[in-house]
Amino acid sequence: MDYITCETRKNAPKINVLICEKKCQHAKTCKPYLNYLKVQSATAALKDCPLEGEDLLSIKESPQKPSPLTVGK
Numbered sequence: 001m002d003y004i005t006c007e008t009r010k011n012a013p014k015i016n017v018l019i020c021e022k023k024c025q026h027a028k029t030c031k032p033y034l035n036y037l038k039v040q041s042a043t044a045a046l047k048d049c050p051l052e053g054e055d056l057l058s059i060k061e062s063p064q065k066p067s068p069l070t071v072g073k
Contacts, residue, residue, distance in 0.1 A: 004032040 003014040008026055020033050027033050 002036065004036050006030075007032060 002017045004017055004020060005012050006015045006020065006024075007030070008024075009015070017033070017036055020027055020030070024030065024033070
């Protein structure tokens with residue numbers, strides 16, 4: 001469960017993001033909530049990316065056929 005600090009409540013308590021999303025009137029203008037959404041969207045976009053060097057390893061490991069131009073030389 002993810003929590004954000006609510007700036008509109010007294011003493012700025014931490015509140016569950018789902019509660020903020022469903023019940024808060026200020027969710028569309030709330031800076032902590034909007035920052036949370038940006039982080040979530042960025043991590044979701046990076047989730048589909050390959051790990052560092054993963055594509056490079058798969059390319060290097062695949063055997064390459066010699067070019068017909070360089071075989072006779």
